[in-house]
Amino acid sequence: MANLKEIRNRITSIKSTMQITSAMKMVSAAKLKKAQDAIVAMRPYSSKLTELLQNLSATLDSDSGGDYSAQREVNKVLLVVITSNRGLCGGFNSSITKTVTRTIAEKYAGKQVDLFAIGKKGGDVLSKTRKVVENRNDIYDDLTFDNVAEIAEHLMDLYVSGSYDKIELVYNQFKNAATQLPQVEQFLPIKPIEGGDVNANSDYIFEPTKEEIVLALIPKSLKTQLYKAIRDSFASEHGARMTAMHKATDNAKDLRDDLLLTYNKARQAAITNEILEIVGGAEALKN
DSSP: OOOHHHHHHHHHHHHHHHHHHHHHHHHHHHHHHHHHHHHHHHHHHHHHHHHHHHHHHTTSOTTTTGGGGOOOOOOEEEEEEEOOSSOOSTTHHHHHHHHHHHHHHHHOTTSEEEEEEESHHHHHHHTTTSOEEEEOGGGGGSOOHHHHHHHHHHHHHHHHTTSOSEEEEEEEEEEETTEEEEEEEEEESOOOOOSOOOOTTOOOOOSSOHHHHHHHHHHHHHHHHHHHHHHHHHHHHHHHHHHHHHHHHHHHHHHHHHHHHHHHHHHHHHHHHHHHHHHHHHHHHHO
16 A cells, blocks of 8 residues: 555646646537537528528529539548547547547548648647648637638639549547537538429529529538638537536546545555554553
8 A cells, every 4th residue: 555645746746637637628628619609500500591592593404503513523522620629628539539440441441532631639639540631720729700711712712723533521520519410411512402392483583693692692602611610620529529528527526525535545544553652661660
Protein backbone atom coordinates (compact mmCIF):
# COMPACT_ATOMS: atom_id res chain seq x y z
CA MET A 1 0.00 0.00 0.00
CA ALA A 2 1.23 3.52 -0.83
CA ASN A 3 2.22 5.70 2.09
CA LEU A 4 -0.01 8.48 3.37
CA LYS A 5 1.91 11.30 1.66
CA GLU A 6 1.61 9.68 -1.80
CA ILE A 7 -2.14 9.13 -1.35
CA ARG A 8 -2.58 12.71 -0.13
CA ASN A 9 -0.71 14.05 -3.20
CA ARG A 10 -2.91 11.99 -5.53
CA ILE A 11 -6.07 13.27 -3.87
CA THR A 12 -4.87 16.88 -4.30
CA SER A 13 -4.03 16.20 -7.97
CA ILE A 14 -7.44 14.68 -8.65
CA LYS A 15 -9.20 17.61 -7.00
CA SER A 16 -7.31 19.99 -9.30
CA THR A 17 -8.30 17.91 -12.33
CA MET A 18 -11.94 17.97 -11.20
CA GLN A 19 -11.87 21.77 -11.06
CA ILE A 20 -10.52 21.91 -14.64
CA THR A 21 -13.03 19.43 -16.10
CA SER A 22 -15.91 21.09 -14.24
CA ALA A 23 -14.91 24.51 -15.61
CA MET A 24 -14.61 23.14 -19.17
CA LYS A 25 -18.03 21.55 -18.83
CA MET A 26 -19.61 24.87 -17.84
CA VAL A 27 -17.86 26.75 -20.67
CA SER A 28 -19.03 24.18 -23.23
CA ALA A 29 -22.56 24.29 -21.81
CA ALA A 30 -22.66 28.07 -22.29
CA LYS A 31 -21.30 27.83 -25.86
CA LEU A 32 -23.62 24.93 -26.66
CA LYS A 33 -26.70 27.04 -25.92
CA LYS A 34 -25.71 29.66 -28.52
CA ALA A 35 -24.61 27.06 -31.09
CA GLN A 36 -27.79 25.02 -30.60
CA ASP A 37 -30.01 28.07 -31.01
CA ALA A 38 -28.17 28.98 -34.22
CA ILE A 39 -28.51 25.55 -35.87
CA VAL A 40 -32.14 25.05 -34.75
CA ALA A 41 -33.06 28.45 -36.21
CA MET A 42 -31.20 27.74 -39.45
CA ARG A 43 -32.53 24.26 -40.28
CA PRO A 44 -36.07 25.37 -41.33
CA TYR A 45 -34.60 28.04 -43.62
CA SER A 46 -32.17 25.58 -45.19
CA SER A 47 -34.81 22.88 -45.73
CA LYS A 48 -37.29 25.41 -47.18
CA LEU A 49 -34.68 26.75 -49.58
CA THR A 50 -33.88 23.21 -50.74
CA GLU A 51 -37.59 22.40 -51.11
CA LEU A 52 -38.19 25.59 -53.13
CA LEU A 53 -35.23 24.82 -55.37
CA GLN A 54 -36.38 21.23 -55.94
CA ASN A 55 -39.97 22.20 -56.71
CA LEU A 56 -38.82 24.82 -59.19
CA SER A 57 -36.14 22.60 -60.77
CA ALA A 58 -38.59 19.73 -61.20
CA THR A 59 -40.54 21.79 -63.76
CA LEU A 60 -37.41 22.41 -65.85
CA ASP A 61 -35.11 20.30 -67.99
CA SER A 62 -32.65 17.98 -66.25
CA ASP A 63 -29.71 20.23 -67.15
CA SER A 64 -31.30 23.33 -65.68
CA GLY A 65 -28.79 23.37 -62.85
CA GLY A 66 -26.01 24.27 -65.25
CA ASP A 67 -22.45 23.27 -64.37
CA TYR A 68 -23.38 22.30 -60.82
CA SER A 69 -25.77 19.53 -61.88
CA ALA A 70 -23.51 17.98 -64.54
CA GLN A 71 -23.29 14.23 -63.86
CA ARG A 72 -19.84 12.84 -64.70
CA GLU A 73 -18.24 9.45 -64.31
CA VAL A 74 -16.82 9.39 -60.79
CA ASN A 75 -13.05 8.90 -60.81
CA LYS A 76 -11.84 11.75 -58.60
CA VAL A 77 -13.61 12.38 -55.29
CA LEU A 78 -13.13 15.12 -52.71
CA LEU A 79 -14.35 14.54 -49.15
CA VAL A 80 -14.80 17.68 -47.04
CA VAL A 81 -14.00 16.47 -43.51
CA ILE A 82 -15.47 18.71 -40.79
CA THR A 83 -14.00 18.17 -37.32
CA SER A 84 -12.81 20.42 -34.46
CA ASN A 85 -9.61 22.29 -33.73
CA ARG A 86 -9.46 21.04 -30.13
CA GLY A 87 -9.75 17.69 -28.42
CA LEU A 88 -11.23 16.57 -25.10
CA CYS A 89 -14.62 15.96 -26.69
CA GLY A 90 -15.00 12.20 -26.42
CA GLY A 91 -15.44 10.29 -29.67
CA PHE A 92 -16.49 13.37 -31.66
CA ASN A 93 -13.44 13.51 -33.96
CA SER A 94 -12.71 9.77 -34.07
CA SER A 95 -16.24 9.01 -35.29
CA ILE A 96 -15.64 11.26 -38.32
CA THR A 97 -12.24 9.77 -39.16
CA LYS A 98 -13.75 6.27 -38.94
CA THR A 99 -16.66 7.34 -41.17
CA VAL A 100 -14.22 8.76 -43.75
CA THR A 101 -12.14 5.56 -43.74
CA ARG A 102 -15.25 3.38 -44.07
CA THR A 103 -16.72 5.55 -46.85
CA ILE A 104 -13.52 5.37 -48.89
CA ALA A 105 -13.28 1.59 -48.46
CA GLU A 106 -16.94 0.86 -49.24
CA LYS A 107 -17.90 3.48 -51.85
CA TYR A 108 -14.71 4.64 -53.52
CA ALA A 109 -12.37 1.65 -53.59
CA GLY A 110 -9.98 2.09 -56.51
CA LYS A 111 -10.89 5.77 -57.00
CA GLN A 112 -8.73 8.81 -56.37
CA VAL A 113 -9.97 10.27 -53.07
CA ASP A 114 -8.57 13.52 -51.67
CA LEU A 115 -9.53 15.27 -48.45
CA PHE A 116 -10.38 18.89 -47.69
CA ALA A 117 -10.01 19.38 -43.93
CA ILE A 118 -12.04 21.87 -41.90
CA GLY A 119 -10.77 21.41 -38.36
CA LYS A 120 -7.26 20.58 -37.16
CA LYS A 121 -7.93 17.25 -35.42
CA GLY A 122 -9.37 15.41 -38.42
CA GLY A 123 -6.73 16.80 -40.78
CA ASP A 124 -3.84 15.75 -38.50
CA VAL A 125 -5.06 12.14 -38.21
CA LEU A 126 -6.13 11.59 -41.82
CA SER A 127 -3.07 13.27 -43.36
CA LYS A 128 -0.99 10.28 -42.18
CA THR A 129 -2.82 7.93 -44.54
CA ARG A 130 -4.51 10.18 -47.13
CA LYS A 131 -3.75 13.25 -49.22
CA VAL A 132 -5.17 16.41 -47.63
CA VAL A 133 -5.28 19.05 -50.38
CA GLU A 134 -6.15 21.95 -48.08
CA ASN A 135 -6.72 22.82 -44.41
CA ARG A 136 -9.13 25.54 -43.33
CA ASN A 137 -8.74 25.45 -39.57
CA ASP A 138 -9.10 29.24 -39.36
CA ILE A 139 -12.84 29.15 -40.08
CA TYR A 140 -13.65 28.59 -36.38
CA ASP A 141 -11.89 31.85 -35.44
CA ASP A 142 -14.72 33.76 -37.12
CA LEU A 143 -17.58 31.43 -38.05
CA THR A 144 -19.77 33.61 -40.27
CA PHE A 145 -21.79 32.90 -43.41
CA ASP A 146 -19.52 35.13 -45.53
CA ASN A 147 -16.37 33.24 -44.50
CA VAL A 148 -18.02 29.86 -45.14
CA ALA A 149 -19.32 31.15 -48.50
CA GLU A 150 -15.70 31.69 -49.62
CA ILE A 151 -14.91 28.02 -48.95
CA ALA A 152 -18.12 26.95 -50.73
CA GLU A 153 -17.19 29.03 -53.79
CA HIS A 154 -13.74 27.44 -53.82
CA LEU A 155 -15.30 23.96 -53.72
CA MET A 156 -17.71 24.91 -56.52
CA ASP A 157 -14.78 26.13 -58.64
CA LEU A 158 -12.95 22.82 -58.07
CA TYR A 159 -16.00 20.91 -59.32
CA VAL A 160 -16.75 23.15 -62.31
CA SER A 161 -13.09 23.08 -63.44
CA GLY A 162 -13.19 19.27 -63.48
CA SER A 163 -10.64 18.82 -60.70
CA TYR A 164 -13.13 16.50 -59.00
CA ASP A 165 -16.14 14.56 -60.26
CA LYS A 166 -17.90 14.42 -56.90
CA ILE A 167 -17.69 16.32 -53.61
CA GLU A 168 -19.18 15.08 -50.34
CA LEU A 169 -19.42 16.52 -46.83
CA VAL A 170 -18.59 14.37 -43.79
CA TYR A 171 -19.69 15.88 -40.49
CA ASN A 172 -21.46 15.26 -37.18
CA GLN A 173 -25.13 16.22 -37.17
CA PHE A 174 -26.34 17.66 -33.88
CA LYS A 175 -29.22 15.73 -32.30
CA ASN A 176 -28.79 16.59 -28.63
CA ALA A 177 -25.98 17.23 -26.15
CA ALA A 178 -25.29 13.51 -25.75
CA THR A 179 -25.88 12.34 -29.34
CA GLN A 180 -24.09 13.24 -32.57
CA LEU A 181 -24.86 11.47 -35.84
CA PRO A 182 -22.03 11.12 -38.42
CA GLN A 183 -23.34 12.13 -41.85
CA VAL A 184 -22.03 11.70 -45.41
CA GLU A 185 -23.88 14.24 -47.54
CA GLN A 186 -23.52 14.88 -51.26
CA PHE A 187 -22.47 18.45 -52.04
CA LEU A 188 -21.76 18.38 -55.77
CA PRO A 189 -23.10 17.52 -58.26
CA ILE A 190 -26.56 18.58 -57.13
CA LYS A 191 -28.71 15.56 -56.43
CA PRO A 192 -31.28 14.89 -59.16
CA ILE A 193 -34.81 15.74 -58.11
CA GLU A 194 -36.31 12.62 -56.61
CA GLY A 195 -39.70 11.42 -57.76
CA GLY A 196 -42.79 12.92 -56.25
CA ASP A 197 -45.82 14.99 -57.08
CA VAL A 198 -44.79 18.21 -58.71
CA ASN A 199 -47.27 21.00 -59.04
CA ALA A 200 -46.17 21.70 -62.59
CA ASN A 201 -49.50 23.03 -63.86
CA SER A 202 -49.55 26.06 -61.54
CA ASP A 203 -50.15 29.28 -63.44
CA TYR A 204 -47.36 31.26 -61.83
CA ILE A 205 -45.73 34.08 -63.74
CA PHE A 206 -42.00 34.15 -63.00
CA GLU A 207 -39.91 37.28 -63.26
CA PRO A 208 -37.08 36.68 -63.98
CA THR A 209 -37.48 33.31 -65.70
CA LYS A 210 -37.50 30.03 -63.80
CA GLU A 211 -34.10 29.14 -65.24
CA GLU A 212 -32.55 32.37 -63.97
CA ILE A 213 -34.10 31.90 -60.53
CA VAL A 214 -32.77 28.34 -60.26
CA LEU A 215 -29.27 29.34 -61.38
CA ALA A 216 -29.27 32.13 -58.79
CA LEU A 217 -30.59 29.89 -56.02
CA ILE A 218 -28.17 26.98 -56.58
CA PRO A 219 -24.98 28.78 -55.40
CA LYS A 220 -26.86 30.22 -52.41
CA SER A 221 -28.27 26.79 -51.59
CA LEU A 222 -24.80 25.20 -51.73
CA LYS A 223 -23.31 27.90 -49.49
CA THR A 224 -26.18 27.42 -47.03
CA GLN A 225 -25.67 23.63 -47.10
CA LEU A 226 -21.98 23.96 -46.18
CA TYR A 227 -22.71 26.59 -43.52
CA LYS A 228 -25.39 24.34 -41.99
CA ALA A 229 -22.97 21.38 -41.93
CA ILE A 230 -20.26 23.41 -40.13
CA ARG A 231 -22.83 24.85 -37.71
CA ASP A 232 -24.12 21.33 -37.03
CA SER A 233 -20.58 20.15 -36.35
CA PHE A 234 -19.86 23.17 -34.14
CA ALA A 235 -22.91 22.51 -31.95
CA SER A 236 -22.09 18.79 -31.86
CA GLU A 237 -18.53 19.54 -30.71
CA HIS A 238 -19.68 21.53 -27.68
CA GLY A 239 -22.33 18.95 -26.85
CA ALA A 240 -19.74 16.17 -27.03
CA ARG A 241 -17.23 18.15 -24.96
CA MET A 242 -19.81 19.00 -22.31
CA THR A 243 -20.81 15.33 -22.02
CA ALA A 244 -17.17 14.15 -21.97
CA MET A 245 -16.21 16.65 -19.27
CA HIS A 246 -19.28 15.70 -17.23
CA LYS A 247 -18.23 12.03 -17.36
CA ALA A 248 -14.62 12.95 -16.56
CA THR A 249 -15.73 14.95 -13.52
CA ASP A 250 -17.89 12.04 -12.31
CA ASN A 251 -15.04 9.56 -12.80
CA ALA A 252 -12.61 11.85 -10.96
CA LYS A 253 -15.11 12.17 -8.11
CA ASP A 254 -15.38 8.37 -7.82
CA LEU A 255 -11.58 8.02 -7.88
CA ARG A 256 -11.22 10.74 -5.24
CA ASP A 257 -13.75 9.00 -2.98
CA ASP A 258 -11.92 5.67 -3.35
CA LEU A 259 -8.60 7.32 -2.51
CA LEU A 260 -10.11 9.09 0.49
CA LEU A 261 -11.36 5.74 1.76
CA THR A 262 -7.93 4.20 1.22
CA TYR A 263 -6.28 7.20 2.90
CA ASN A 264 -8.54 6.95 5.95
CA LYS A 265 -7.91 3.21 6.24
CA ALA A 266 -4.14 3.70 6.00
CA ARG A 267 -4.27 6.56 8.51
CA GLN A 268 -6.35 4.45 10.92
CA ALA A 269 -3.90 1.55 10.54
CA ALA A 270 -0.96 3.87 11.25
CA ILE A 271 -2.67 5.25 14.37
CA THR A 272 -3.50 1.73 15.57
CA ASN A 273 0.13 0.64 15.08
CA GLU A 274 1.36 3.64 17.05
CA ILE A 275 -1.03 2.86 19.92
CA LEU A 276 0.10 -0.78 19.94
CA GLU A 277 3.74 0.30 20.01
CA ILE A 278 3.08 2.70 22.91
CA VAL A 279 1.16 0.04 24.85
CA GLY A 280 3.85 -2.55 24.09
CA GLY A 281 6.57 -0.13 25.29
CA ALA A 282 4.66 0.63 28.49
CA GLU A 283 4.24 -3.08 29.24
CA ALA A 284 7.94 -3.65 28.63
CA LEU A 285 8.83 -0.90 31.11
CA LYS A 286 6.65 -2.52 33.80
CA ASN A 287 8.55 -5.74 33.42
